[in-house]
Amino acid sequence: MLKLLVVEDHALVREGLVRLLAQMERGVEVKEAADFETALNVLENDGEFDLVLLDLALPGIDGFAGLDILRRRFPAMPVAVVSAFNDLPTITRVLNLGASGFIPKAFSGEALLSAVRQVLAGNIFRPSSQSAGATLDAETPIPPAKSGVRPDEVGLTDRQAQVLALMVRGLTNRDIADQLGLSEGTVKIHATAVFKTLGVSSRTQALVAVARYGIDFESVF
Secondary structure (H helix, E strand, O other), rough: EEEEEEOOOOOOHHHHHHHHHHOOOOOOOOEEOOOOHHHHHHHHHOOOEEEEEEEEOOOOOOOHHHHHHHHHHHHOOEEEEEEOOOOOHHHHHHOOOOOOOOEEOOHHHHHHHHHHHHOOOOOEEEOOOOOOOOOOOOOOOOOOOOOOOOOHOOOOOHHHHHHHHHHOOOOHHHHHHHHHHHHHHHHHHHHHHHHHHHOOOOOOHHHHHHHHEOOOOOOOO
């Protein structure tokens, strides 16, 4: 019998997810928790679960930290994040932390069930760029983070992180090229890749993204 756990603090959303998941198959058991501590108690006391659906914005804990705790404490149990924070860096960070999928809350019920079935089948579910937030603007919600985010957590390579770190310092492409021993054309290629990874289209937006995500460049150089 399929056994699922929904971890979501908003009662209306949680109850809707529970009702929806109950349609997956006959006899499915769907447990629910309104906070992370309750979720841990359920997981430790109610036996094995086939899948946990985890919201990122839970009270009392950074959602990424919660995901990391679940992956460490229950490594064999798949966890799919269901969240309104569907920008590309957040999706990348979630999957890098070991989630089996990222399911946007904007999905229809049918699309959500399809994504859950893919995860239960052992696949990693990542939404298409059309359903994920492809660009970052002033209205894009960013999940709260209580600590600095490493560049690789949002999908940046070491060289891309170095280029972005020097952008933050105000260096021009020519200055960055001289500093890193690269051609200016190579720097432009890395900058374009940085913009795509962060879901932005300019240096100014990239600097805003750095501030909003709390990207920490301490280990870059």
